[in-house]
Amino acid sequence: MTALYLASSSPRRQQLLSQLGFDFEILTPDIDETPLPDEAPEKLVERLAREKAEAGLALAKAPRPVLGSDTIVVLDGRILGKPRDRADALATLASLSGRRHQVMTAIALALPEGTRSQVITTQVEFCELTEAQIAAYWDSGEPADKAGSYGIQGLGGNFVRAIHGSYSAVVGLPLVETRELIQSL
């Protein structure tokens, strides 16, 4: 029997939720991910995870909880989402070079009686990157659909000197906190 729904079109989130061993079905609600004026990063990422879960609940056929999630990269308090284009990705990666940033992933579980949510923040430190490395990385195709223009689970992992926090949260779904949230029902 399906235990829950996952409101996500991200193959990484689907793979991570499978890793937890839950039986789930996919819903793909479409929400507007534009930040509100002066919205703080923690507020944005949590609001979007909740909106994904609640939009999923409206689509769900069976009365099961719906999990939604959102990931952003934050550098000096500035939100770095998915790149708009090549120039945006190159600028983002140059700004991450040799620096420490935060990856914030929010998870939300929506039920008809209400939504529970949590934000998980992980510190990630990049090594220094050359322009040639950055350009070659863009050409790999990997940065295009990823917050902060990199994927730690792929070639982007070659740039990560250190990480403090949840690796799975950086990839898109924190395993421990997601399991705890689902089991708290």
Ligand SMILES: Cc1cn([C@H]2C[C@H](O)[C@@H](COP(=O)(O)OP(=O)(O)OP(=O)(O)O)O2)c(=O)[nH]c1=O
């Ligand atoms: C930083 C980082 C992000 N990412 C990904 C995770 C997310 O899929 C993506 C951020 O975009 P999101 O908007 O969080 O998610 P999404 O659009 O991919 O999927 P959904 O349907 O659930 O809204 O960036 C990685 O895969 N690896 C990384 O190291």
